[in-house]
Amino acid sequence: MTHTIEKIKTQRIKVSEKLVYVLETKKLNIYYDDFRAISEVNMKIERNKVTAIIGPSGCGKSTLLRSFNRMNELVQGSRISGEVLFHGQNLYAPDVDPVEVRHRIGMVFQKPNPFPKSIYENIAWGARVHGFKGNMDELVEYSLRQAALWEEVKDILDHSGLALSGGQQQRLCIARALAVQPEVILMDEPASALDPISTLHIEDLIRELSNHYTILIVTHNMQQAARVSDFTAFFNMNGDRSGYLVEYDNTNQLFTMPKNKLTEDYITGRFG
Amino acid sequence: MNGPSIQKPEIEFTDNIRDRNRYGRLWVYIFRFSTIIGIIALATLLFNIINQSSGYVVYEAKGDPAALTLDGVPIEEQTKDQLMRVLSSHLSKGAYSKLDRTKPFAERSRNDVYDLVVERIVKYEVVDSWLLWDSLTRKDEITAAVEEEYPEALLRFDVWINSDFLRRPQSSNPVIAGVRTAVLGSLWTIGITILFAFPLGVMAAIYLTEYAGDSWANRIIQTNINNLAGVPSIIYGILGLAIFVRALEPLTSGTLFGVTDPTSANGRTILSAGLTLGLLVLPLIIINAQEAIRAVPNSLRHAGYGLGATKWQTVWSHVLPNAIPGILTGTILAISRAIGETAPLVVIGASTVIYFDPEGPFSKFTTLPIQIYQWTSRPQDEFRFLAAAAILVLLALLLTLNAVAVLLRNRYSRRY
Amino acid sequence: MDDKSKETPVLRKTFENELQQLKDEILLLGSMVEQSILESVEALKKRDIPAAERILELDKKVNAKRYAIENQVMIVIATQQPMAHDLRLLASIMEINGELERMGDYAKGIATINIRMGEQALLKPLIDIPRMAQKGVDMLHRALTAFINEDVEAARLIPAEDDEVDALYNQVYRELITLIIQDPTSIERANWLLWAAHNLERVADRVTNICERTIFIATGKIKDIRSSDDEAQKLKNSP
Numbered sequence: 001m002t003h004t005i006e007k008i009k010t011q012r013i014k015v016s017e018k019l020v021y022v023l024e025t026k027k028l029n030i031y032y033d034d035f036r037a038i039s040e041v042n043m044k045i046e047r048n049k050v051t052a053i054i055g056p057s058g059c060g061k062s063t064l065l066r067s068f069n070r071m072n073e074l075v076q077g078s079r080i081s082g083e084v085l086f087h088g089q090n091l092y093a094p095d096v097d098p099v100e101v102r103h104r105i106g107m108v109f110q111k112p113n114p115f116p117k118s119i120y121e122n123i124a125w126g127a128r129v130h131g132f133k134g135n136m137d138e139l140v141e142y143s144l145r146q147a148a149l150w151e152e153v154k155d156i157l158d159h160s161g162l163a164l165s166g167g168q169q170q171r172l173c174i175a176r177a178l179a180v181q182p183e184v185i186l187m188d189e190p191a192s193a194l195d196p197i198s199t200l201h202i203e204d205l206i207r208e209l210s211n212h213y214t215i216l217i218v219t220h221n222m223q224q225a226a227r228v229s230d231f232t233a234f235f236n237m238n239g240d241r242s243g244y245l246v247e248y249d250n251t252n253q254l255f256t257m258p259k260n261k262l263t264e265d266y267i268t269g270r271f272g
Numbered sequence: 273m274n275g276p277s278i279q280k281p282e283i284e285f286t287d288n289i290r291d292r293n294r295y296g297r298l299w300v301y302i303f304r305f306s307t308i309i310g311i312i313a314l315a316t317l318l319f320n321i322i323n324q325s326s327g328y329v330v331y332e333a334k335g336d337p338a339a340l341t342l343d344g345v346p347i348e349e350q351t352k353d354q355l356m357r358v359l360s361s362h363l364s365k366g367a368y369s370k371l372d373r374t375k376p377f378a379e380r381s382r383n384d385v386y387d388l389v390v391e392r393i394v395k396y397e398v399v400d401s402w403l404l405w406d407s408l409t410r411k412d413e414i415t416a417a418v419e420e421e422y423p424e425a426l427l428r429f430d431v432w433i434n435s436d437f438l439r440r441p442q443s444s445n446p447v448i449a450g451v452r453t454a455v456l457g458s459l460w461t462i463g464i465t466i467l468f469a470f471p472l473g474v475m476a477a478i479y480l481t482e483y484a485g486d487s488w489a490n491r492i493i494q495t496n497i498n499n500l501a502g503v504p505s506i507i508y509g510i511l512g513l514a515i516f517v518r519a520l521e522p523l524t525s526g527t528l529f530g531v532t533d534p535t536s537a538n539g540r541t542i543l544s545a546g547l548t549l550g551l552l553v554l555p556l557i558i559i560n561a562q563e564a565i566r567a568v569p570n571s572l573r574h575a576g577y578g579l580g581a582t583k584w585q586t587v588w589s590h591v592l593p594n595a596i597p598g599i600l601t602g603t604i605l606a607i608s609r610a611i612g613e614t615a616p617l618v619v620i621g622a623s624t625v626i627y628f629d630p631e632g633p634f635s636k637f638t639t640l641p642i643q644i645y646q647w648t649s650r651p652q653d654e655f656r657f658l659a660a661a662a663i664l665v666l667l668a669l670l671l672t673l674n675a676v677a678v679l680l681r682n683r684y685s686r687r688y
Numbered sequence: 689m690d691d692k693s694k695e696t697p698v699l700r701k702t703f704e705n706e707l708q709q710l711k712d713e714i715l716l717l718g719s720m721v722e723q724s725i726l727e728s729v730e731a732l733k734k735r736d737i738p739a740a741e742r743i744l745e746l747d748k749k750v751n752a753k754r755y756a757i758e759n760q761v762m763i764v765i766a767t768q769q770p771m772a773h774d775l776r777l778l779a780s781i782m783e784i785n786g787e788l789e790r791m792g793d794y795a796k797g798i799a800t801i802n803i804r805m806g807e808q809a810l811l812k813p814l815i816d817i818p819r820m821a822q823k824g825v826d827m828l829h830r831a832l833t834a835f836i837n838e839d840v841e842a843a844r845l846i847p848a849e850d851d852e853v854d855a856l857y858n859q860v861y862r863e864l865i866t867l868i869i870q871d872p873t874s875i876e877r878a879n880w881l882l883w884a885a886h887n888l889e890r891v892a893d894r895v896t897n898i899c900e901r902t903i904f905i906a907t908g909k910i911k912d913i914r915s916s917d918d919e920a921q922k923l924k925n926s927p
Contacts, residue, residue, distance in 0.1 A: 074577065076486055103580030113571035115590055125589065126579035173575070180579055223769055255771055257908030267771040270699045 022047045022184055022214045023068060028082035030063050030072060036242040037063045040082075043233060043248050045184075050206060050215045052229035052251065054222055056271060059235040060243025061218045065186050068216060069105035070098040086184075103130060106182035110189040112169035114161030114176070119144075119153050122161045122172055126180040139179060146212075147175035148205050167198025171205065178209075185209070187217040191224065203228045222267055226255045234263045324660035326431040327407040330418050331447070333426070334395035335362075347389060352382040355389050362393045387440075387448060396447050398654045399425060433661035441627050442643070446654035451662050454643035457542065457622075457630050458611060458669065461639055464546025465553060465610050470603055472550075473557030477599075480558070481565045482587050500555040509619030512548025517620050520544075526634030540621035543633040548616050553606035560602020564595040597681040604677040608670055614641040640666045703768045710760060710781050711836055714788070717753045718832040721788050722825045724750065724795035725891060729821040732802045732884060733814045743799035750792035757785045776908060780901040784835065787894045791828070794887040801880050811867060811877040817885055820856045823849070824891040831898040835905075843902035846895065853892035860885040 023045035030038040037060040045051050053061045066072040067084060070091060084091045091101050114122050123140045132139065140157070144150040149171040153164070161172050170190060177185055187206070191199040206215055206228045219225050225232050232255070233248040247254060247263045258264045265271050340347045340362075342354050350358070356377060360368050371377070371388065380388075390396060399422055402414055407429060418427045440450025480497075484490040517539035522528040524539040524547070568591045576586030622642050630637045638646075640662060647659035724746045731739035761782050764770070770778050827849055834842035864878040864885075904910045 069578070071574065071577065074574070099580050099582050101580075102578060106580075107574075107578035109571060109574060109578070111571060113569075113575045115572065115575060116594060126581070129579065129581045129585050129589075176575075176579065222771065226771075256775065258772055264772050268700075268774050269703070269771075 020047055021045060022087065023216075024083075024085040024088075025064075025067075026083040026085065028064075028067065028080065028084060030060065030067055030078065030080045032075065033077040038067070038243045039241065041243075041245050043245060045214060045216060046231065047214050048210060048212065049230040050210045050217060050228050051231045051233065052225035053216065053218045053233050053235060054220075054225045054266075055235035055243070055246075056237070056266070057220075058243075059237045061235050062188055064235070064243065065188055065216060065218045066107075068184070068186055069102045069107055071102070071107060073098060103180055104182055105184040105186060106177035106180060108170070108173050108177055108185060108187045108190050111193050112166055112173050114164070114169050114172050116160065116162055118158045119161050119164070119172060120157040122176050123179045126176055130180055143175040143179040144172075146178050146209070147171045148201070148208070149175055165198070167194050167201055170194060170198070170202060174202075174205065174209075178213075182213070184214045184216065187215065189218055189220060192220060199224070222255075226251060234258075234260075234266060236262055236266070321660045321663050323404045324657050325404070325433050325664055327404045327429070327657070328402045328411075328414050328418075329398055329428055329430045329654075330400040330422055331396040331426040331428065332399045332422060332424060334397065335393050337394050340389070340393065347386070347394070350386075352380075352385050355382065355385040358389055358393065359385065367392075391445065391448055396426075397445075398447060398652075401653055401657065432657045433664050437658075437661055438665070441629065442625060442638070443627070444625075446652060446658055449655075449658055451640070451643060451658075451665055453626050453629055454638050454640045454662065455665060455669070457626075457637035458639040458641075458666075460542045460630050460633065460635075460637065461545045461549060461617075462607060462611050462673075464543060464633060465549040466603075466607060468547055468550035469554045469557050469606070473554050473603075473606075474561050474599055476554075477558045477561030477565055478587060478592070481562050482583065482591065497555050497558050501559055504615075505552055505613055506615040506619060508548055508552040509616030511551065512544060512616055512620045516544035516547050524634075526632075531632070531634050540623075540636060541634045542630055542637045544620050545617050545622060545637065545639070546633070548620055549610040549613060552613065552616060553610045556606035556609065557603055560605065561595070561599045564598025564602060565591060567598055568594045593684070596684045600677050600681045600684070604674055607673060611670060611673070612641055612666070614639075614645055617642055618645075640669070700768075703764075703770075703774070706760075706764050706768070707774065707777060710757065710764065710778075713753070713757050713760070714781055714784060715832060715836060717750065717757065717785065717788050718828065720746065720750050720753065721792045721795065722828060724792055725798075725821055725825050725828075725888075728795040728798040728802070729814070729818050729884075729888070732798055732810075733818060735802070735805070735810065737803055740799040740802040743795060747792050747796040747799075750789060754785055754789040754792075758782060761785070773905065776905045780835075780905050783901050784898050787897050791891050791894055794891050797887045798884045801884050805877075805880055808877055808880075811864070811874055811881055814881075816856050816860045816863075817881065817888065820853055820860070820885060820888040820892075823853050823856065824888050824895065827853075827892055827895045828898070831895045831902070835898060835902045838902065838906050840903050840906045843899040846899050850892045850896055853889055857885050857889040 021044040025041050025043055028038060028041040029036060041064065053065060055061045063072055067080060068091075072078050072080070080092060086101070086105065090096070115125065117125070120140055123143050124136050127136065127139055141150060141154075144153060149168060152168060153159075153172075156163075161169065164172060170193075174185070174190075190206075191202045194202065203224060206217065209215060210230070217225070217228065229251045231248065232251045234246045234254065235243050236246045237243045247258055247260045249259070254263065255267060258267060337347055340358050342350060342358060345354065347355065347358065359371075363371075375384075377385065400418070402410075407414065415427065418425060436448075437450050438455070439452060440448055441453045442451075443449040480490070480494065484493075516524045521539035524541050524544040526541065526543075572590045572594065573586055576590050577583075581589075617639060623636050623638050625646065626636060626638045629635075644659045644662045644666065647655040647662065650656075724743050727739065727746075728743045730736075731743065761778050765775075765778055768774070827846055830842065831846050833839070834846065861882065864882050868875050868878045900910065900912070
């Protein structure tokens with residue numbers, strides 16, 4: 001589309017081409033005050049793949065997801081131990097600015113949360129915040145096209161983002177996240193507030209985006225994880241143990257022949 | 273396989289739907305009753321004020337207006353020159369030139385001169401007056417009584433609140449007393465209050481809600497602000513007296529800026545009053561702004577942070593625009609309270625009787641509530657009518673301020 | 689889930705019931721097939737044409753049952769979104785369902801041979817062929833029991849017994865070839881019996897497939913337990 005954007009993209013890919021794993025956690029523990037929400041998680045996230053995180057409510061999967069772009073810091077009393085590596089660089093090192101982290105690792109939330117501004121502004125704001133100097137119209141169109149929303153909104157760019165349907169709003173939020181050119185997109189149950197058709201739209205989009213982005217998705221919906229992801233991580237917790245990684249495998253493998261009994265019980269719906 | 277079967281216990285319900293409905297209706301009656309009481313109170317208040325703000329008035333002139341007819345023209349229709357001739361012929365030379373010194377006749381309008389004639393020569397005085405209700409219902413009785421008791425007098429249906437009332441300054445004669453000084457004083461004071469308290473309050477609210485952590489010190493500050501909102505206003509008056517009138521006198525009197533003559537200056541100025549009222553409404557503005565800022569959904573903040581925006585960028589672009597309607601509403605409430613305050617201004621020394629307009633923040637002043645208070649304490653009935661009229665002016669001022677704020681709020685919240 | 693009770697509550701009762709029902713249906717289908725194999729051989733032995741015709745009727749019921757089960761599996765998959773073990777179980781039921789139906793077809797084949805033979809007498813009294821039938825049915829029965837119980841050990845052992853059936857088949861084959869050499873005019877009658885024996889040999893092969901499925905359900909691994917019968921494949925020209 002625009003030269004600038006293409007250049008940014010190719011540069012980015014070159015940077016990361018050497019590494020198959022974009023993100024990696026090492027002995028990651030996340031605490032809320034005295035409560036340990038995530039314990040000793042070691043996992044590697046592969047580049048340009050969709051990795052799904054599943055598990056029962058309260059197993060800390062959202063917490064884990066938010067730790068990848070330091071959004072969990074916004075919760076008072078949260079702290080971590082261990083490392084989250086992004087291209088081998090610890091995101092929690094003292095000299096790393098969370099603002100930069102969130103620029104490179106974008107996020108899409110459970111409830112569509114477009115800004116109460118125009119569709120155009122929704123996309124443009126993030127880019128402007130980061131000092132974007134190119135052609136804004138092109139960036140807006142490119143982002144909306146990537147999010148498969150362009151055809152639906154190209155004539156109403158000045159309408160409020162809130163006037164769109166739920167599914168469109170969520171795609172707008174995805175386009176908004178794409179506009180700042182992240183490498184990784186974190187999605188926290190992106191379709192849980194949507195109707196089935198919109199959900200399928202989003203799922204298609206996720207698959208499409210995985211050609212260019214590394215995507216991490218938290219979902220309650222196992223079928224969704226099975227449909228969209230290349231890798232699936234199953235988290236569990238119980239009375240004595242907070243959120244821990246039970247099984248992490250190729251999605252096809254995990255949903256047909258899980259190695260762990262707990263995973264089997266969870267995905268077959270016999271979780272006791 | 274399906275677990276132990278459950279024994280169904282004896283379950284019986286009483287048929288109480290009618291009772292429940294009756295109980296519900298009872299409460300509805302109570303609620304309706306409370307609302308009606310409120311409406312009655314409000315209606316009584318309005319009736320009372322309006323009742324006093326117009327009605328029949330009997331005037332008696334000390335001088336005979338007919339005697340002032342010049343060239344066959346009654347004074348009501350005379351030109352400015354003719355009126356000036358009337359004045360000069362009926363007043364002593366000294367009194368006439370004193371008037372000229374206060375304000376040269378060349379600069380006075382025809383109506384000003386006419387007012388002077390009425391005030392100095394005709395000297396209308398109110399001898400009797402009736403309330404609006406009586407004036408409407410007992411018109412004949414009143415006319416008869418007036419004809420019998422004051423055959424010379426002029427009976428007129430007067431609306432106390434009229435353009436003259438708004439235009440004229442304070443006077444000791446109720447016939448020509450107006451509310452202009454007080455309105456200007458109120459506007460100046462409130463202007464300074466807004467300029468002082470609004471930015472300060474909003475900024476403090478942003479800091480407290482968005483930036484300040486949940487520390488021990490911050491919690492104490494928060495508690496104090498909440499408590500300050502409930503402190504009686506007279507205490508703010510004492511505070512204002514100590515700080516603005518006394519301690520900061522060079523500033524509030526204007527001597528620091530060389531605006532006023534140091535010999536006659538004191539700190540009992542509009543600036544002191546505005547700042548005192550500002551202090552009074554600051555906690556209210558802070559609390560309301562905090563509420564408005566907190567009411568902005570967190571999802572918007574997260575959306576901002578998630579894009580890699582800094583806290584300030586997020587607050588400025590998303591939190592504030594969405595909180596503005598709420599902040600404005602809170603500010604209106606606070607300002608409405610300030611505009612009706614009397615006690616702190618009395619303490620810091622607002623003048624109760626003042627005959628000239630305030631000219632700037634360093635002027636002596638009076639405000640509408642003080643004017644009303646002063647008029648109601650006069651023995652003559654007419655001043656009470658003036659007070660009622662002034663109350664209507666105050667209400668109108670409040671409504672105007674509120675309307676402006678509502679317009680502003682709608683403008684902001686309609687953006688998307 | 690909040691409650692840390694020791695016993696795991698049975699979740700998805702409806703689903704469990706549906707799976708159980710499907711297993712029962714498979715057992716029922718299995719016993720119908722067992723019956724038709726045994727009876728078809730018995731009818732051949734006795735040259736009982738009406739009995740053979742009853743087998744053809746029975747096969748229609750087997751086919752109907754097979755389609756009913758298939759349909760039910762589809763419904764369960766569509767409504768319950770099975771995963772992992774459940775999915776393997778349902779896929780296996782589908783597979784075993786087909787295997788049983790094919791076995792039923794073999795019995796039907798033997799009955800058809802019986803009818804086609806018409807007035808011709810048996811070339812020789814049947815001894816090994818009923819044994820093959822007995823053995824095959826026995827294997828089938830145990831394979832289905834292992835399937836129902838998900839008994840991997842038993843499922844692993846059964847396919848080895850296919851050798852016995854193969855040995856019996858080879859014996860029948862040699863015997864009939866000898867008879868043909870002695871009397872080339874008996875070739876047609878010998879061929880009838882050869883086909884019947886071959887059908888029974890295929891029954892045992894398909895039992896092996898059922899056992900493979902049972903192991904797959906439990907382990908998720910699908911592999912040929914015995915890569916059998918390429919030559920049998922060539923001979924597969926049964927009616």
